[in-house]
Amino acid sequence: MELHHEFTVPLPVDDAWQALLDIEGVAPCLPGAVVEDYDGTTVTGSVKVKVGPVTVTYRGTAVFEEQDASAHRMVLVASGRETRGQGTARATVTGTLSEHDDGGTAVSVHTELTVTGRPAQFGRGVLAEVGDRLASQFAACLADRLTTLPEPTAEEPAALTDEQPQPLDLLRTAGVPVAKRAALAVAALAALAYAARRLLRRGRKGRTCQHR
Incomplete structure (x- = not known):
């Protein structure tokens, strides 16, 4: 299925571009996501999805196939498999940034998504609505983090936490x-x-x- 979402962030295009490439920084705005490793190109981690009383964990990787700083365009290909099941998820995400009228940045995200297993039972309509709500929540979370969190310094590095995020609840989000x-x-x-x-x-x- 194909999904399309748009949102804005209160930063100039160049700053927003750098912020979105900071995977560890934006991960807390993605429900259920855990980043285990990131080398600048490949992300390794997991995503927990809750479907009613059942929680499904996908483990996999996401690779930046394109990072065009001049055009502010990125292509991310992610794939994962259930840790306790046969379900799979694969997504090709294309993000494009452009200047917004208010001086911020407009972000356009096009996603080609394939899901098998239990989450697939809800069909395109539910998953599309979940995507819309997640895009709105992500934009609000990202804007809040970018405008309120101080930059870490050499004397005061950003604190790390082992706290596990709550899984993405499909029914509640929908x-x-x-x-x-x-x-x-x-x-x-x-x-x-x-x-x-x-x-x-x-x-x-x-x-x-x-x-x-």
């Missing part, structure tokens, strides 16, 4: 109406599975009676 639709879909699937099991049991009992 909002109540979408969550209800998703819950109904899950309930319908559960009901179908239950009915199928009962029919299978009846079939087995029928065959047992015939043998008698």
